Amino acid sequence: MSDASPVKAYALHLGVIALLFVLSFLLPEYYHGLLSRIMVLAVFAIGYNILFGYVGLLSLGHAMFFGAGLYGAGLAVIQLGWGVPLAFVSGIACGAVLALVIGLLALRTTGVAFMIVTMMFAQVFSLLILYFASWTGGDQGMVVPQPARVLTFGATSLDLTNPTVRYMSALALFSVVLLITLAIVRSRYGRVLIAIRENEERTKMLGYDTFSNKLIAVVVSGTICAASGAAYALLFGYVGSSFASVQYSILPLLWVLLGGAATTLGPLIGTVFMYYVIDITSGYTSAYLLIVGIALILLVLFFPKGVLGTIRQRWLGWLP
Amino acid sequence: MHFGPHLLLAALEGLVTSAVLALTALGLSLVFGVMRVVNVAHGEFFMLGAVLAWAITTAIGGHPALGFLAALVIAPLIVGAIALVAERLVLRRLNYNPEATIVATIGMLYIIQQLALTFYGPEARPVEPPFSYRILLPWFGYSGYKLSIIAASALILIATWLVLTRTRIGLIMRATQYDSETAQAFGIPVGRVYGGVFALGAMLAAIAALLIVPISQAHYLMGQDPLLLSFIVVIIGGLGSLRGTVVAAVLIGMSDGIVSMFFSPTLAKIIATLLVAMVLVFRPQGLFGTASR
Numbered sequence: 374m375s376d377a378s379p380v381k382a383y384a385l386h387l388g389v390i391a392l393l394f395v396l397s398f399l400l401p402e403y404y405h406g407l408l409s410r411i412m413v414l415a416v417f418a419i420g421y422n423i424l425f426g427y428v429g430l431l432s433l434g435h436a437m438f439f440g441a442g443l444y445g446a447g448l449a450v451i452q453l454g455w456g457v458p459l460a461f462v463s464g465i466a467c468g469a470v471l472a473l474v475i476g477l478l479a480l481r482t483t484g485v486a487f488m489i490v491t492m493m494f495a496q497v498f499s500l501l502i503l504y505f506a507s508w509t510g511g512d513q514g515m516v517v518p519q520p521a522r523v524l525t526f527g528a529t530s531l532d533l534t535n536p537t538v539r540y541m542s543a544l545a546l547f548s549v550v551l552l553i554t555l556a557i558v559r560s561r562y563g564r565v566l567i568a569i570r571e572n573e574e575r576t577k578m579l580g581y582d583t584f585s586n587k588l589i590a591v592v593v594s595g596t597i598c599a600a601s602g603a604a605y606a607l608l609f610g611y612v613g614s615s616f617a618s619v620q621y622s623i624l625p626l627l628w629v630l631l632g633g634a635a636t637t638l639g640p641l642i643g644t645v646f647m648y649y650v651i652d653i654t655s656g657y658t659s660a661y662l663l664i665v666g667i668a669l670i671l672l673v674l675f676f677p678k679g680v681l682g683t684i685r686q687r688w689l690g691w692l693p
Numbered sequence: 694m695h696f697g698p699h700l701l702l703a704a705l706e707g708l709v710t711s712a713v714l715a716l717t718a719l720g721l722s723l724v725f726g727v728m729r730v731v732n733v734a735h736g737e738f739f740m741l742g743a744v745l746a747w748a749i750t751t752a753i754g755g756h757p758a759l760g761f762l763a764a765l766v767i768a769p770l771i772v773g774a775i776a777l778v779a780e781r782l783v784l785r786r787l788n789y790n791p792e793a794t795i796v797a798t799i800g801m802l803y804i805i806q807q808l809a810l811t812f813y814g815p816e817a818r819p820v821e822p823p824f825s826y827r828i829l830l831p832w833f834g835y836s837g838y839k840l841s842i843i844a845a846s847a848l849i850l851i852a853t854w855l856v857l858t859r860t861r862i863g864l865i866m867r868a869t870q871y872d873s874e875t876a877q878a879f880g881i882p883v884g885r886v887y888g889g890v891f892a893l894g895a896m897l898a899a900i901a902a903l904l905i906v907p908i909s910q911a912h913y914l915m916g917q918d919p920l921l922l923s924f925i926v927v928i929i930g931g932l933g934s935l936r937g938t939v940v941a942a943v944l945i946g947m948s949d950g951i952v953s954m955f956f957s958p959t960l961a962k963i964i965a966t967l968l969v970a971m972v973l974v975f976r977p978q979g980l981f982g983t984a985s986r
Binding site for chain 2: 431433478479481482484485486488489490493494496497500501503504623626630660662663665666667668669670672673674677
C-alpha cells in the first residue's frame with residue numbers, strides 16, 4: 374500500500390508544507406495568527422495520533438504530555454531564567470521522561486483500564502499544578518514575559534512575539550514533526566505498530582516484543598505532544614493549568630477522529646476544521662463545548678474513519 | 694468538643710458521603726458490569742437529578758416535603774428517560790464497542806453540561822430539605838435529614854441487591870452480564886436489558902443527587918467529583934461487583950472525610966487518584982474482586 378508510492382507521499386506532504394508557507398503571505402492578520410496556533414496544536418494532534426491511530430491505544434490523558442512541555446519550557450524561562458532554545462529542550466525532555474514513566478505503568482493495562490489509568494494520571498498531573506501554585510501560578514497560570522521570548526544567534530535576534538517569526542517557527546516545528554511522522558509510519562517500525570493495533574497476540578507470536586514497541590510509541594507520542602506544549606508556551610507566552618485539564622486530553626482525540634485516525638495529515642485537517650467550526654459558531658453561542666460534544670457523537674456514529682480515512686478508503690488507497 | 698465526639702461527627706459525615714457515593718457508584722458499576730460500557734456521562738446524570746430536584750421543588754412550592762417527594766418520583770424518571778433515549782440513539786448503534794462508547798459518552802457529558810449551563814445557569818441553588826428535625830445527641834445535635842439519607846441509601850442498596858439475586862429480572866441481568874451471547878441464544882432480549890440497565894444506572898445517580906442536594910446545592914458542574922469518586926469506588930471494589938462497590942464506597946467515603954481533615958483537599962485528591970491508578974495498574978481486578986474469567 375504505502376510502498377508503491379514514496380514519491381507521491383513525500384510530494385503531497387511537501388506540497389502541504391509549501392501551501393502553509395504561501396498562506397503566511399496571503400492570509401489576513403486574524404487568520405494568520407489563528408493558523409500559527411492551529412499548527413502548534415496540530416503537532417499535539419499528530420503526537421496523539423501516533424498512539425491512537427497507529428498503535429490503537431486510546432489515551433484519555435495526553436494533556437499531561439502537552440502540559441509537561443508547556444510547564445517544562447515555561448517554568449524554565451520564568452523561574453530559572455533559561456533562554457528559549459534551552460527551555461524548549463527542557464520542555465521536550467520533561468515530556469519524554471513523563472511519557473516513559475507513564476508508559477511503563479499504564480501499558481501494564483489494556484483496553485478500558487488503559488483509558489481510565491491515563492485519565493487518572495493526567496488528573497494527578499493537573500492537580501499537582503494546582504497544588505504547587507506558588508511555583509506554577511495555580512489556575513491563574515503565568516505569562517512568559519516578552520523580553521524572554523527572543524532567540525539570539527550572535528548578532529541576529531528573532532523576536533518570537535513578532536507574528537511572522539511566530540508563524541514561521543510554528544510552521545518549522547509542524548513540518549519537522551510531520552516529516553518525522555511520515556518517516557516513522559513508512560518504516561519497518563511503523564508497520565510493527567500497525568500490526569500490534571490489528572492483532573497484538575499474533576504480532577507477539579511472530580516474535581516481536583510488543584511491550585517495548587508500544588513503550589517506544591508512548592514515548593515518541595508524548596515527546597511530540599510535549600514539543601507542541603513547549604512551543605505553545607514560548608510562542609504564545611501563556612502557561613495555564615487549563616491546558617492540562619481533561620478537556621485538553623479530549624480535544625486531540627476529537628481532532629484526530631475528525632481528520633482521520635492513522636493518517637499523517639488527518640490531525641492537521643481535524644484541527645483546522647474544528648478550530649474554524651468553533652470560530653464560526655462562537656458568533657452565535659458561547660457553548661462551544663456543546664459543539665465538541667455533538668461532533669464527538671456524530672463522528673463515532675456516522676463517520677468513524679474521519680475525513681482522510683474516508684478519502685483513503687474510497688479513492689486514494691496510497692495515502693499514508 | 695473532645696476527640697471521641699469529634700470522631701463520631703466525622704464518622705457520621707463520612708457515612709453520609711459513603712451512602713450517596715455507594716448509590717452513584719452502583720449505577721456506574723451496573724452499567725459497566727452488564728454492558729461493558731464506561732459511562733463517562735454518569736456524573737452528568739447525577740447533576741441532572743439535582744438540577745431537576747431544584748426545578749421541581751421550585752415549580753411546586755408549598756411545604757418543602759411535598760416538592761421533595763414529587764422530585765423524588767419525577768426527577769429519576771426524567772433522567773432515566775433521557776438515558777434510555779441516549780442508549781437507543783447512540784450506544785446501541787455503536788454496538789457497545791468499548792472505545793466508541795467511551796468517546797460517545799464524553800460527547801454526552803459535554804452536551805448535558807452545556808445545556809444545563811444554558812438553561813439552568815451558572816449559579817448554585819439550594820433545595821430545602823423535606824424536614825429539618827435535629828436529633829440531639831449528648832455532645833451535639835445532628836441533622837435528622839442526614840441520618841435519613843443513610844437509611845434511604847441503605848434501603849435502596851438492599852432493594853437492588855434483592856432484585857439482582859432474588860427476582861427473575863435480576864436473573865436475566867446476571868445472565869446477560871455473565872455471557873450476553875448465550876443469554877441471547879436462550880431468548881433473553883439482550884438489547885432491552887441493556888436499555889433498562891443504562892436507564893437504571895442513570896436513575897441511581899439521579900436519586901443519589903436528590904438525596905444529597907438539600908445539604909449541598911445544585912450546580913451545573915457538580916457531576917465532576919462524583920464521577921471521579923465513583924470511578925475510584927468501582928475500581929477499588931472490583932468492576933461489576935455489588936458487594937465490593939458498597940464496601941469500597943464506605944471505605945472511600947469515610948477516609949475522604951478523615952483525610953481531608955488532615956491534608957488539603959487537593960493533596961487528598963492527588964493521593965487518592967494516584968493510589969487508585971496504581972490499583973488499576975497492579976491489581977486490575979480491584980482489591981475485593983476476583984480475577985476475571
